[in-house]
Amino acid sequence: MLANWNIDDHTLALWRRFVAENENKDLPRRRYELNVRRNGIDLSKQNIWRVLVGCQVTTQQRSGPNSGVSRFLKSESPALDIHRCRESKDLADFLETELTGAGLRRAPTIAGNLTEIWKHLEEGEWRVLLSHLETLRSYPTSLKEKAVVAYMLAGKYPGLGQKQSRNFIQWVGLSRYEVPLDSRVLKKMREFGASFVPSGTALTDEVVYCFVQRCVQQVARELDIYPCMLDACIFASFDIADDTKSADDA
Structure with a gap:
């Protein structure tokens, strides 16, 4: 039907x-x-990490211009800095502390999701993710975008569901159709x-x-x-x- x-x-x-x-x-x-x-697409690991964090913190909480989420994403929080995250001794605790200090909801859940994503990325998923994103940089098509969304939903990016997987590729400037x-x-x-x-x-x-x-x-x-x-x-x-x-x- x-x-x-x-x-x-x-x-x-x-x-x-x-x-x-x-x-x-x-x-x-x-x-x-x-x-x-x-114009202005940035596929550096730093920018991608910042967007991944953004997709997590904008889930199930307000993110308008005067919200805590908006202030956090515009801040210099070390949670948004890929180098500070890499240097942390306990990433989950580091992220939870930062998110809680920013007054954001769901800090333990978000920290857990990001820690699992980080683990996958550092174990080799950076190469896979960047390869998928590069397919959209030039000659993007609806089918290519669907393939990247399917990849994001396959299990290595917890917290990114139907909406946020698409929000991710839109936020980095690569989607036109999804x-x-x-x-x-x-x-x-x-x-x-x-x-x-x-x-x-x-x-x-x-x-x-x-x-x-x-x-x-x-x-x-x-x-x-x-x-x-x-x-x-x-x-x-x-x-x-x-x-x-x-x-x-x-």
Whole structure:
């Protein structure tokens, strides 16, 4: 049994006007430069580690501009410094102390996830991860992005589920088609008349996630823009100025 989205001309007109109203805001403009034009992509281990930490701390806690998460990610915390992490005697304790000191929720869980990820990376997964990411730097395709998402979900990156695995490749500037869905996308779909919109918690299921994502991709295709740009316009419409996405942000 297959389910398909049918998008009528009236709905497309609403989306087209919506994009026109938001595409010149800061986030869409920066998304265009990084993810579409490929200007400023940084695949250094330092930047990748910082994004991996960011994906963990933006899960299940608010990450708006005045949040503790936002302040932490803009700070000089040694938890964000790959060299300081490598020098630590007990990485899990080191990370938990830093996260707790920053007032972040789920510090033990996040520290445990990052410690396991670090172990895999240092045991040889850096080469594998960088190889996957390099496939997206030039001539990215939807299939290549799906392959990288599948790799991220295969078990060596605990804490990165359906949304954050996509958030990761978007954050480093490599995705155009796979998008990190959250409550804002669902709200906009309801606003523009989608007859079926699942709950945010249902997006943890891969089938549900991909079904909703296909709607975003279909709308973007009809508007002749990349899905990552439609996603940026949605976030910008909620006055969000960066890519630190949290499932709890409303």
